[in-house]
Amino acid sequence: MDWSIPSNERRAWDRRVPYYLRIRDRFAALIEKGSLLPGTKLPPERELRDQFQITRVTARQALTQLEAEGLIFRENRRGWFVSPPRIQYDPTANVSFTESVLAQGRTPSATVLSTERMIASARESQFLDVEVGDPIFLIQRLRSIDGRAVLLEHLHVNAERCPGLLGLPLDRSLTELMSEHYGISEYRPHINMRPTALAEPQAQALGVSPGAPSLYLSRIIYDQFDSIIEFDQEFWRHDALEICINVHHHLSPVQAEGVNNSHDDMPETLR
Amino acid sequence: MDWSIPSNERRAWDRRVPYYLRIRDRFAALIEKGSLLPGTKLPPERELRDQFQITRVTARQALTQLEAEGLIFRENRRGWFVSPPRIQYDPTANVSFTESVLAQGRTPSATVLSTERMIASARESQFLDVEVGDPIFLIQRLRSIDGRAVLLEHLHVNAERCPGLLGLPLDRSLTELMSEHYGISEYRPHINMRPTALAEPQAQALGVSPGAPSLYLSRIIYDQFDSIIEFDQEFWRHDALEICINVHHHLSPVQAEGVNNSHDDMPETLR
DNA sequence: GGAAACTAGTGGACTATACCAAATAAAATG
DNA sequence: CATTTTATTTGGTATAGTCCACTAGTTTCC
Incomplete structure (x- = not known):
């Protein structure tokens, strides 16, 4: 050609x-x-x-x-x-990656890269409701869409709240596991996002060159007792997703219906 | 040195x-x-x-x-x-750019680049609740923080709903104008974001080189009658902002208090 | 004194090559 | 036939320049 x-x-x-x-x-x-x-x-x-x-x-x-x-x-x-089309993703919705990807006719998959029981350092204790020295779990997962790695997850969990977590099948929704096995219902996350570029280790995991553009997303998740039980870091391929958020300002429930989550308002190229 | x-x-x-x-x-x-x-x-x-x-x-x-x-x-x-520090920005909150920047001890400013009354094409009618041929306003604004241009806005407004809008002081919050002059209260936006790179015209306006990384954010805003009255496109310098969202899952109001909107969970460099 | 013209300074775009390392395909081998 | 070895393809990193365009400061000239 x-x-x-x-x-x-x-x-x-x-x-x-x-x-x-x-x-x-x-x-x-x-x-x-x-x-x-x-x-x-x-x-x-x-x-x-x-x-x-x-x-x-x-x-x-x-x-x-x-x-x-x-x-x-x-x-x-x-x-x-x-590039394949971007996946529509609502970080504020209580919809798992898997569900969300399936709903869009794509094929999700998850690989657990590593699991670790470690002791909280000053850094971790800053974001989880734990003291320095308390045990926490660190789970690293890689998520793919149609065979292409798009998301690297670092999940930090308060280990005392969910003993034996690492023995459970971690390729599934963590939220489900928390709920089913430990009676913890996650809600009220704080979400933080920024566009950056990937450093070597993350780039490696996603199979891209270091310095590739990416979207960094972190999540601090509270449970029903208002204490932080999970702190997630997500490293996204920047071309893999489109953030879609529907805001409801605490109005009557009827108004929240029939909302199309996506609006493809621009072609890939800006004009 | x-x-x-x-x-x-x-x-x-x-x-x-x-x-x-x-x-x-x-x-x-x-x-x-x-x-x-x-x-x-x-x-x-x-x-x-x-x-x-x-x-x-x-x-x-x-x-x-x-x-x-x-x-x-x-x-x-x-x-x-x-780069100056990123500004914390919650696109779901009903807080104006100006308020938000001021609250963080920085100095915001706004410049109206152009205002235009135009006829809706198929494209515009797709996002605003108007027919092809209906009049709409297109307002282009540039917003700066501490003298540095960080955001280019393209605001599309249903002209029939707010006659004489272009005669009002457009360097202020559009939401306020809508409310004060036309009795329109904006709520329930659909927000869409994706990391991309700037094309020539947008880059020009922001004073950056074409191809510079950026965050594209669009917003479809409904009024109290559930019709779309505004469609915004925002072109952000990618290094200027950090998206912060606090999600409240429609629980009792008391739980929504005392929430710190920011968590500086990572240094600029990923590790 | 103010406008216009010159002049560094500095990034933007591009040429022409070179060698390396990982991934893949092809060939040799047991 | 499966496995190992070898060659090829392809991007990753780097050298050594060149010319151009815009910015900003300085000088010249009316």
Whole structure:
């Protein structure tokens, strides 16, 4: 397949728009038009270099730009691929990752990377209602959608409140386990989010290059007695999700009905 | 000032960690330690090249990495600067930008870039409760914190519901105007967020380079009659904000008190 | 004194290459 | 046929420059 820009188009606005943005535009258009379906592999960087008559550095600049916009992603030394659609995610809803992904016709999966019983340091005691030295559980999970790792979780749990937790099947909803086995009902989370870039260890786990853009989300969860029983950290691939929140300002319940959680108000490219 | 890495440290883990990450680490450490205060100008790229004995390309890679993490930012052809702290922002709360920024001891400002009365196209009618051809207002505002542009707003309003809106002082809270002049009380927004990168026009308005990482946030706002009266698009500098949400699951009001909206659970660098 | 013109300073874009490391495919081997 | 070895593909990191465009300060000129 020939990806190059027609020579007439080349001359048209020559030198007014940088090469890397033109190539970006070219692929962005193809992706939005649907000519390039999610999962499609893009040509290797060296091929782009030849076809567009640029250097690899410039080609990479275009690709990095598309990556930042969430249109494409890379797999370490394997190539560049068109991103699958974002998953709609409401961090304030009491809906598990699994349910939420299934509801959108995608296939979720979870892998427990590590479980650990450890002693709370000053850091942990700051976010969980425990003293320094108290036991806590640290669970690391990786969650995927359609086989693609999208989320790395670090779950910190007050160990005294749920003895034997690590013996339970941790690839399921933690909220369910807490409720069924320990009579703990989670509610009233504090949620914190910010866009950042991944550091080496997290990037490794998600199979992306260090420095890849990401969304960091943390959650402090209170139980029915108003004490913190869980502190979660979530590292998301930035192109994997779209946060959707429906706010209800404590009005009559009838008004909360029939709410469509999603509004696809923009194409992938801003205009 | 000499920024270079001590030669003993150079040899220690030589060749195991890429240069650009070491330089990143160096500056990240200085910033977190507080040696480099917000607003401080970093040395020019050419100086970094000489001091670290790398090429400018590599220096830029390090800087871009720090930018992606939100630790530093650039001003077009002026240089690189240490980012100010993120502002805590709750998109679900009925608190205006101005109030929220003031409450955190910072100085907000607003500039109206353009106001326009236009005819709804298919696109607009999709998000506002109007027909194609109905009049709508489009207001573009730029909001700054301590003199630094952080947010570009595109506000779409149903014009028939608020005649003469463009004649009012638009540098204030739109919610207030709606309420005071038109008896419209905004509630129940749908909020949508995703990390992306800025396209040329938005980047221009915010004074950043096109392709800079950003957070896109849109809001569909219903009035007391359950019809959509406003549709907002917000383009945020990604390093300017931290989303903080307190979720209350419709419990007794007493439980909603004394909630600290912020938890600084991570340093700028992930670990 | 104020406007216009020059001049560094500094990032933005790009060329042309080089070598390395991980992932994959192909070939050799038991 | 399955396994190990080897070669190829492909991105990751880095060098060494060049030219351009905008910013901001300084000087010149009317």
